[in-house]
Amino acid sequence: MTRWTYSKGLHDLGNGCHAWLQPDGTWGYSNAGLVVDGKDCLLVDTLFDLPLTREMLAGMRRAVPQAARIDTLVNTHSNGDHTFGNQLVEGAQIIAARGCAEEMAERPAETFQAMMANWRTMGEAGAFLHEVMGARFDFRNIVHTPPTQVFNGEMSVRVGGKEVRLVEVGPAHTRGDVIVYVPQDRVVFTGDILFVGGHPVVWAGPVSNWIKACDLMLSWDIETVVPGHGPITDKKGVRDLKQYLEFILVEARKRYDAGMSDADAVRDIAWDAFRDWTDPERVFVNVAAAYRDFRADGKPLDVMRLFTLMAQAHNARKAACGHGHAH
Ligand SMILES: [Zn+2]
Numbered sequence: 130m131t132r133w134t135y136s137k138g139l140h141d142l143g144n145g146c147h148a149w150l151q152p153d154g155t156w157g158y159s160n161a162g163l164v165v166d167g168k169d170c171l172l173v174d175t176l177f178d179l180p181l182t183r184e185m186l187a188g189m190r191r192a193v194p195q196a197a198r199i200d201t202l203v204n205t206h207s208n209g210d211h212t213f214g215n216q217l218v219e220g221a222q223i224i225a226a227r228g229c230a231e232e233m234a235e236r237p238a239e240t241f242q243a244m245m246a247n248w249r250t251m252g253e254a255g256a257f258l259h260e261v262m263g264a265r266f267d268f269r270n271i272v273h274t275p276p277t278q279v280f281n282g283e284m285s286v287r288v289g290g291k292e293v294r295l296v297e298v299g300p301a302h303t304r305g306d307v308i309v310y311v312p313q314d315r316v317v318f319t320g321d322i323l324f325v326g327g328h329p330v331v332w333a334g335p336v337s338n339w340i341k342a343c344d345l346m347l348s349w350d351i352e353t354v355v356p357g358h359g360p361i362t363d364k365k366g367v368r369d370l371k372q373y374l375e376f377i378l379v380e381a382r383k384r385y386d387a388g389m390s391d392a393d394a395v396r397d398i399a400w401d402a403f404r405d406w407t408d409p410e411r412v413f414v415n416v417a418a419a420y421r422d423f424r425a426d427g428k429p430l431d432v433m434r435l436f437t438l439m440a441q442a443h444n445a446r447k448a449a450c451g452h453g454h455a456h
Contacts, residue, residue, distance in 0.1 A: 132361075133148075133360065133361040135150060135152050135359075135360035135361075136150065136152065137150060137151055137152055137372065138188055139163075139188050139189060139192050139213065140152065140360065140361065141192070142316055142353050142355075143314070144313075144314040144316075145164060145165040145166050145289075145291070145314075146162070146163070146164055146165075146311060146314050146316045146353070147162065147163040147164075147165070147192070147193065148160055148161070148162050148163075148318075148355040148361055149161040149162070149163070149185050149188065149189065149235045149378065150360070151176070151181075152360075152363070153327075153407060154324070154326065154327050154356075154358035154359040154360075154407065155261070155324070155327065155358075155407050155408055156177070156210075156261040156408065157177045157179075157210045157261070157262050157265065157266055158210070158358065159174065159176060159177065159208075159210040159211055159321075159357055160174075160318075160355055160356060160357060160358065160359075161173055161174040161175065161176065161185060161211075162174070162309065162318035162355050163189055163193065163196060164194070164288050164291065164309075164311055164316075165193055165195050165288070165289070166288045166289025166290055166291040166449070167195075167288040167290065168195055168289065169195070169200055169287075169288045170193070170195045170196050170198065170199045170200060170201075170288070171199070171200065171201045171202075171203065171240070171293055171309075171361050172196075172199045172201070172202045172203070172218060173191075173202075173203050173205060173309050173318040173355075174202075174203070174205055174211040174212070174318075174320065174357075175202070175203060175204075175211065175212060175214030175215050175217065175218065176211075176213070176214045177209055177210040177214075177262075177266050177275065178213055178214070178266045178267045178268055178269075179213075179216075179217060179267070179270055179271060179445070180267050180272065181214070181266070182213070182217050183214075183217060185214075186217060186218070187230030189438065190196050191311055198220070199218050199221045200214065200221060200222070201221055201222050201223075201224060201286060201288070202218045202221040202222070202223045202224070203223075203224050203225065203286075203295060203309055204223060204224070204225040204229055204233075204276060205225075205229075205306065205307050205309065205318070205319075205320025205322075205357065205437075206225075206226075206229050206232075206299070206302060206305060206306045206307065206320050206321060207225075207228075207229045207230075207232035207233045207236070207242055207303055207304070207305065207321025208303060208321065209238060211320060211321070211357070212233060212238075212274075213238050213241075213268070213271050213298045215274035215275075216271070216272050216274040218418075221272070222277050222278055223275070223276045223277045223278070224276060224277075224278045224279075224280070224284070224286070225270050225276035225278075225279055225305065225307065226279065226280065226281065226297045226299065226305030226306065226307050227279040227280065227281050227305060228297075228299060228300060228303070228304035228305025228306075229276065229279075229303065229304070229305030229306075229307070230275055230276045230279045231304065231305070232303060232304050232305065233273070233275050233276070234275060234450075237273035238268075238272065238273050238274075239271070239272075239273060240273040241268070242268045242269075242271060244258075245258065245259070245262065245263040245268055246416070248263055249269070250310075251329075251433070252437065253437050253440040253441060253444075254433055254436035254437045254439075254440050255338060256440060257436060257439060257440030257443055257444075258436065260419065260443075261443075262332050262421060265347060276356075280295070280297070281297060282297055283295065283296050283297065285306055291311065291313060291314075292310050292311075292312060292313065293309060293310070294309075294310040294311075294312065295307050295308075295309055295310075296308050296309075296310060296321055296345070298338070298339075298341070298342035298343075298345060299322075299333060299338065299362040300333040300334065300335070300338060301331070301333060301334065301335075301336075301338045301339035301342055302320075302321040302322060302329065302330065302331065302332060302333065302339065302357075303321070303332050303333050304333050306320060306321070306322050306333075308320060308322055308342070308343070308346070310349065310351075312349075312350075314353075315350055315351045315352045315353065316351065316352075316353045316354075316355070317346060317349070317351050317353070317354050317355070317361035318355045319346070319354060319355065319356050319357060319367075320325055320357045321357035321358065322339065322342050322343075322346075323346075323354065323357060323359075323362075323366060323367060323370055324355070324356055324357060324358045324359055324370065325356045325358070325359030325360050325361075325362050325369075326359045326360065326368045326405070326406055326407060326414070327358055327359055327406050327408050327414070328373075328403065328405035328406050328407070328408045328409055328410075328411040328412060329370060329374075329411070330415065331375070331414060331415045331418035332414070332418075332430070333418075334418040334419075334421065334422055335418075336374050336377065336378055336415075336418060336419055336420045336422055337378070337422065338376075339374055340371055340375060343367050343368075343370060343371035343374070344371070346364070346367050347364055347368065347371070351363070354366055354367060362427065373403060376402070377412075377415050377416060378419055378420050378422075380398045381394055381398075381416045381419035381420060381423070382419070382423065384397060384398070385419075385420055385423045391413075391416050391417045391419075391420045392416075392438055394414065394416050394420075395412050395413050395416045395438075398412075398416070400406075400412065408448070409442070410438075410439035410440075410442040410443045410446075411439065413435050413438040413439050413442065414430065414435050414439070417430055417431075417435055418430060
């Protein structure tokens with residue numbers, strides 16, 4: 130099953146498809162992809178800061194001369210760990226779902242940068258954000274670089290003689306999630322529709338939409354799946370995540386119907402099946418997202434409340450383990 134090693138850097142998937150991996154896939158450590166045919170080159174996502182993106186582009190150019198000029202960049206969604214390096218892919222058209230472009234405009238890199246710089250004013254949530262993101266990345270000099278072409282639904286791009294299908298499956302992880310499918314190579318780059326070995330985060334939902342996205346991928350003839358975070362997988366990784374989302378819907382529903390709060394539901398649910406997954410504090414977001422689906426009132430999640438709950442869970446886990454780092 131572990132045909133691919135999970136090490137930092139470029140991995141040749143064959144037929145001109147490549148993945149750039151960043152273990153261990155926790156907050157901000159995302160994967161990217163490269164599809165090459167003839168002289169043409171398509172990049173799937175940039176990274177969280179400029180130094181990391183620069184290092185990735187240099188690594189791609191060393192292995193793949195065509196990457197010196199990337200014609201097309203696809204942003205799978207709006208989160209900074211997939212878009213903050215956009216400005217370094219000079220001259221490329223940038224394609225994304227309309228919902229992705231909207232979120233990027235609402236929360237430009239500069240706003241995020243300012244929030245990270247002011248973490249001390251945001252209590253426990255701020256300290257957590259600083260620990261898991263602010264202190265690990267270099268957010269200087271990032272300039273908001275939005276998509277140049279947006280779409281809804283599906284579009285097809287040609288890379289040399291190859292067809293690359295961009296399929297919008299959100300809202301799920303965010304408002305505009307796109308997966309990048311190369312049918313002739315049986316490869317899919319999922320963006321954050323797939324996390325492997327770590328808890329996903331349901332920022333947008335509905336959860337049922339995300340399950341549909343898993344079913345769609347499972348219906349395709351694919352053999353190599355590059356997740357947004359975590360090691361390269363195949364359909365097993367997709368099945369595991371689908372099961373996780375179904376588990377959340379079932380367990381959260383019982384407790385919602387019993388009148389339990391979302392935070393109490395998180396503490397009550399037995400998460401043993403996912404004991405080895407990174408970032409377990411994210412269950413607070415995911416159960417809150419399921420509750421919102423049940424209420425169907427369309428109210429956005431209270432992100433600061435959820436970051437505070439995540440911070441408390443994260444700190445409690447660190448204290449329990451007694452040596453200052455998180456498992
Ligand atoms: Zn991500």
